[in-house]
Each structure stands twice: as C-alpha cells, then as structure tokens.
Amino acid sequence: MKFGGLMFANLFRKKLRLTLTIGSFAVALMLFGFLAVVKTAFSGGVEIAGADRLVVINRVSIIQPLPLSYMDKIGRMPGVKGITHANWFGGVYQDERNFFPQFAVDVSTWRQMYPEFKLTEAEWNNFVKDRQGAIAGAATAKRFGWKVGDRIPIKGTFLPGVWEFNLDGIYHGSRQADDESQFWFQWDLFEEKVPDRLKGNVGWYTVRVDNPDDSLRVARAIDAEFANSPYETHTDTEKAFAAGWVKQFGNIEFLILTIGAVVFFTLLLVTGNTMAIAVRERTGELAVLKAIGYSDRFVLFLVLLESLVIALIGGGFGLLCAKGLTLLGDPTHGMLPVFYLPTKAMLTGLIAALLVGIASGILPAVGAMRLRVVNALRRV
C-alpha cells in the first residue's frame, strides 16, 4: 500500500496525542467488554434456554408450590415428551454472602431434561444411590474449593437445621454460557424433611415438548387443564421464564446500554475534538497535497482512515485486555453464574468502535475534503 507511509506518518505525528486517543478507545472498549460480561452473566441463560422446554409455576408466584400430582397429568398431555420437577432450597453455606442456587431435584428425570450439564456416569450413579448426595456446578465447586467426596453443610433458611450433603459429582456446562453455579440434591430427601403441610408439593415443573413450534399450544393446554383449580399454573417457554427471572434484578440490559451509550458518546466527543485539532493544524499540508494533485476524495479518506485506524487499534486493544482479564478468572468468585466475554460481544464492540471512529472523523474529513487550496495556503 503505497500511501501507507503517508497515513502512518500523519498518525504518529504527535505520539502523546495518539497514545492518549488510542488509550481513550482502549479504556472505553475495555469497559464495554466488562459490561458485556455482566450482561452475559445475567442474560446468557435467556439466550441459550432450551427452545423445546417449558417451565410451569404456580400462577400466583414461583414461591407458591404446585402439587406433585400434576406431574403425571402434564406428562400424559399431547405434545409433552418429558417432565421433571425441582424445589428451591435457599440454604446458606458458611455465610449469607456465599450465595449459589440450590435445587432439590427429581433424580429419575432431571438428567434427561438437562443433557447440557455433563458429569460422569459414575458420579451420577453415586448421586442417585446416595440419599444425602449432591452435585455441584464446576464454578461453585471451584469457588469454594470443593472436591468429590467432600461433606458440604448447608444451613436451611425456610427449612430449619443444618443439612449435610456428600459431594458425589461436579458437572460442567457443555456450552460457555451454561450455568455452572447450581447445586443439586435429591428431592426425596427434601420431601422427607419438610413439614407435613408442605409435603407432596414441588416448586416448579420443567416440561420438554415434542416440537418447539408447538410450545405455545402445549403451554396453553397445561394452563387450561388446571384453570379454576386451587393451584392454577402459569406456563412459559424456558426462554421467557429466564428473561422474567433476569427482570427481577431490574432492567440490566437498559442499565448497561445506558452506561455504554454514555461512554461511547463521551468517546465520540473526545476523539472528534482530537481529529478536528489534528486536521486543523495541518491545513497547509492538506492544501499542498491537493495542489500537487491529490483529489478531494483522497484527502477525505486519508483523514477518515486515520480515525478508523485509531479506533481499530484502541478498540481492539481494549477488548483484548477485557478478554484477557476475564480469562484470569472470575473476580466475583462465582457470584455470577457465567463469567466470560462472548466473541459476539467482542465483534459488537469492535463495530461500535469503528462506528465511533467514522463518526468522530467524518466532520474533520469532510472539512478537509472541502478545503479550498487558495484559502488554505493564504492562512499558512
């Protein structure tokens, strides 16, 4: 590229300014990367939720139980391929800050429903045989330094006493966004220990449908089946359920978008001003280029390209830093169900950086393009 020398010479004209401008992009895109990590942590479950899975909860709220007897009724409905159930436990491990989700699961159906969670046959079989057994997600196990065979004491909250579990296995998600923070134990143990008034109830059902396109019909059919009963149901796709769950934390996406927009707008002002100064201080040189035969369009692209290169280098560096830092490990020690920067978010960040590069360079570039040689040389 024969014009590369000219472009890079202009770019490196003021090294401190170049470094600071690239630094602005890098910091902004690193922040964008971290925001994307948080967003993924909250909404990653929504994006990868099973398209053929429905979640059935009590119509009043998820806190209210559903009768265990619904399991057979739902399981026999047309379009339903499988069903499992679980209860929320909400226990405390050592300290209340050590939160992780604990579910009492139906061992006879749970694993078939969630094939994306991987663990060895031996681990699962040990778990099934061990009434006090438990399976922990890899993130939670890593967070607390657990290994298979450890004894895990968890203090009940709405159910009294300390519950002791044997860690029989550790599961891993088969996809990056799979939640590896869960802790499962046997529903039979849970059922045994709950007060009589709570027996025979489950927290929610997860239903697999034959055909994902049929999900809506099946969901309506389930809700219609139990309408006007003491335990009316509310059935949603797993994706909608996960989205509703995330909304309980507040509008995370809006918050992140707002912060991101402010960061990028500030970046636009900073780089736009820098580019304007950079072009203004070499008005004479641009005029000479035009005088000796460089076209208006060439000058436009020259300025725009500089802006884009700054955005690309700064943005790319910031995103790589963010990616590198996420690879070093989760600083929240498992508070977030997943902690990674998705490639898609990196590409989005890069595109956003390039758009800011174009937006910040376009006005100075058009000004340079419209520059009249005679007027510019008079100013020199």
Added chain:
Amino acid sequence: MVRVDGAGTSSLIRVRGLDKKYYRGGEEIHVLQELNLDVDEGDFVAFMGPSGSGKTTLLNLLGGLDVPSAGSITVAGDEITHMSRGTLTEWRARHVGFIFQMYNLIPVLTAYQNVELPLLLTKLSRAERRKHVETALGVVGLADRMHHFPRQLSGGQEQRVTIARAIVSDPTFLLCDEPTGDLDRKSADEIMGLLLTLVKQYRKTVLMVTHDPVVAERADVTLHLDKGVLVEAGKLEAFSGGAR
C-alpha cells in the same frame, strides 16, 4: 517569447481576457482585468508588483487552483478554465510543479518521501519512483540528505526539496510564489541559480512571483502587475506615467 498584447499564436501558456473579481463584505474587488499573456516553453518569467496587485491570484489561476471570473487559460492545448474540479486536480498533477515561499513540506515525511508524493499518484513502480526521486534530489544537490526530515534541513535546503518535489513528475511548467522570500541572500542566490539551471539545462518553463528586484533580474522577462493589468518591465514607466 513572452507577450502581454494577446498576439501570440502558438505559445505554451496562452491567457486571454482573464478577469478575476472577489466580493468582500459586499464590495467588488476587481483583481485582474482583461489580462493577456503568452509564455513559450523554456521561458523564465518574473511577476512583480505591489501587495494586493494580483500576482498570487494570477499564479493560482495559471496553476488551476482558482477559477477566473472571465477569460481563458490554455496550457499545451488544454483549456483549463472550464475543467471540473476533479479534472483540474488531475491536470495539476501532470502539468504543474508548485514552489511556495514557506516550502510547505510535510514535516513528518523525509525529504525522499516528500519528493515522492507526486509520484504516488502515478502508476510507476516502487523502483521507478526511487529512480525519479533520486534524480530529482540529485538535480537540486540533496542526494545525501534524502533521509533527513525538513526540521533537519536549513531553509535553503528545504526550498531545494520543494523544487525537487515540483520537478520530480516532469511537469509542463513551474509556478513559484516568492521562492526566495523566506531566505537569506546567499540561499536565495542558490535557489535562483537552481531555477536558472532548470530553465537553461532542462528547458523548464518557470513563472515566478517575487518582490525582490534582484531576484527578478535573473528571469528572462519581468512583468509588472498593477491595478490588475500586466505590463512589461521596460514599459512600466511609460504605463505609470500614462496612468498618472
């Protein structure tokens, strides 16, 4: 041969009825009036005149940097006054070499890279460009300074790099706007010697604006611009007397 009477027939540069008006604050400023000029290949013409007399405006019009209000400019058979902006830009690249008073080199490029700039617009290979640049820098006596940046050169050397940049693409003619205006006498003499070499040895056509009568004396012909009208030096006195 340089003529201002509009009677030339086969000149390299032919200017007919050139008019240039500016409007500043609603007031019309008539800079050039019905100007005629014929310049042949290999002529060295100096334009003199008081500030605001239109010398630089004339140079800008001849170089295709500005457009006239009326009249025509023909260079080597090309009528440039009706060319579009884009065509004019391409025409400048092929036909005009510019030498400015303030050198106007790009400070972040070396002498070599500055001289190479016009050639980047051509289809010449890297090796061919190198050959041309080295030749041009050799002509101006700066072959040993080609990797120096403008800040590492004296004013005279910078102007010589500008001359090398102006001649590297072998243009039809050179336009020099006060080429010695920012130089001491010794450097100015060197630059004038160089321009004369280009004229005598390489048959370059040079049109130069200057305030300095000593510099103007080195040209073949000195034309005076006053109140928008061109007058040959010998006839200036008579013209001024008549005007009075």
